[in-house]
Amino acid sequence: MLAIMRKELADYFNSIRFLVLFLLVLVASGFGLYAVQQGIRATLEASQAVTTSGFVFLALFTAYYQNIPPLTFSLGLIVPIVGIALGFDAINSERSGGTMSRILSQPVYRDSVFNGKFLAGIITMTIMIGTTLLLVAGYGLRMIGVPPTAYEFIRLFIYLVITVIYGAFWMALAMLFSVIFKRAAGSLLIPIAIFLVFYFFWVMLGLGPAIANALVPAGSESTLETQIKNAEMQLTFLRFSPSYLFQEAFVMLLVPVSKGLGIITVAQAEYMIQNPLSLGQSLMVIWPHVVGLISLSAICFGISYIIFMKQEIRAT
């Protein structure tokens, strides 16, 4: 497995694909930095962080300026694409290149081929995302001159881990289709289509909430009970999307002043105190999200495994 991982890593780093993806990530961090430069003051004032909690450094990653999205938003868009790009031809390219039967006639287990590729992809993604975060952190530090506290550092690290898990899910999905489809075109397009559905249609264009509305209709004249039910249903449907899960998770992590993820009525909100959650509390809120993302990857992984193990490896 290590041999395969080494080779795959070397392949990734030498490929044009990697270069393109890295440029994409660099552009994202550039955008993020610009957004920070323009908008960090406004963001901090809005969240009252300056006066109350002191999570200044984290704002580097969540600050936005008018139409320029924060770094976390760009990463949420780019990481799935990176994951899909790293995984979509993992198995079928070996098959069409005739190298699969050559590798599998060596004394290696089939799953180590799969695992080696997956591991190499995760390492590549970790390096990419880690570089981005360090880049922004470094430049941001120069810009704002406020060093991160230990808690901020831990939160950032967990954010890195969750982002890698999120990317790993998309890679596992792409690899699943690379096992099913003989051609790389199919295994590229279908994960991208799934991503588009769950990211743009489901969350951004509100397909998920729309379905919830249809199931539990609620208007301004309905009872509070129905309205809450409607809102909860909307949230449930939104959470079918891995992108939404990820989004909720990182917001809780990087914006400690945000309260839980449930429904809060206006009456309740009035009594809320604007102080940040502790790290443990934040983690507790997002724990189901993280578990959800991991199990999604595990499901993709499991299905790919079963199909791949049963497949016949013919040279032609």
Added chain:
Amino acid sequence: MADTLAIETKGLTKNYGKVTVVDHLNFHVKEREVFGLLGPNGAGKTTTILMMLGLTEPVSGTVRVFGFDSTREPIKVKRIAGYLPESVGFYDSLTARENLEFVADLNNISRAESKQRVDKVLEMVGLTKERDMLTGKFSRGMKQRLGIADVLIKEPKLIILDEPTSGLDPQGINQLLDLIAGLPGMGTTVLLSSHQLYQVQRVCHSIGILSRGKMVIEGSIDKLGREAMAGGRFVIEVEIAEPKAELADIIRKVRGVEKVEADGNTLKISTNSDLRSQISKAVVNSNALLVQMKLHEFSLDDIYMKYFKESQD
């Protein structure tokens, strides 16, 4: 078992849906021999090979490679067996040497050892000059030769070659056949799947002909020829300058001669053993003019066509 068998199959069966590709196949390959697996396209040769390596699971029956069950212990089998698929592929973005080093790495061969072996096998297949070239730029024949090197690098006890000569030029074929012929001397057993009869005949000690998933005949080439074509007899052809009718009768009287057929100047004599000296003596004693005399050798073509025809009927 005193004699170790390199490959042994028992009742090996594989079907795809309702089509039975390999049908209760029983055969064995002895250690240090070159065994030719022959058969028309679709006879089940490649499927049989895949089952030997555990790349496909048989429906029933077993394959054993040096005593290891290929279905249950594929890793142990793959450690001692090298396989060259029909259309071998390499990573186009790696050089010949890197491709081989990767395979060595998969076989847990140490760095230093793998460097040595790479140089050695590349020299064996004549690719020393091209070792730092990207395999994406290799021609079909070069890839095929690199494939052989790829198999040799792990120094296997058993080498399985699936149509190794396809895509090679005549010179390349000759080199490859010489290489294969030399392998048993190094302690390696070779299983050669092919439908190039001439090549198989040149290097193989014994052959098996597959047709529709069944082994129609198996054994050493010269023995097979006699058994198949002449019912176990020897056929001696005698050419006479001016044939006389009574000569046939004289030859018939030689002990061991079973049948004499005259065909123009040639007499075809069936015997139960090699009676060339006795027959020549009889011919010369009868004052006939002997032009030439030879023991008829059956080519693989004859055997192949006969069995292939039979199994089609």
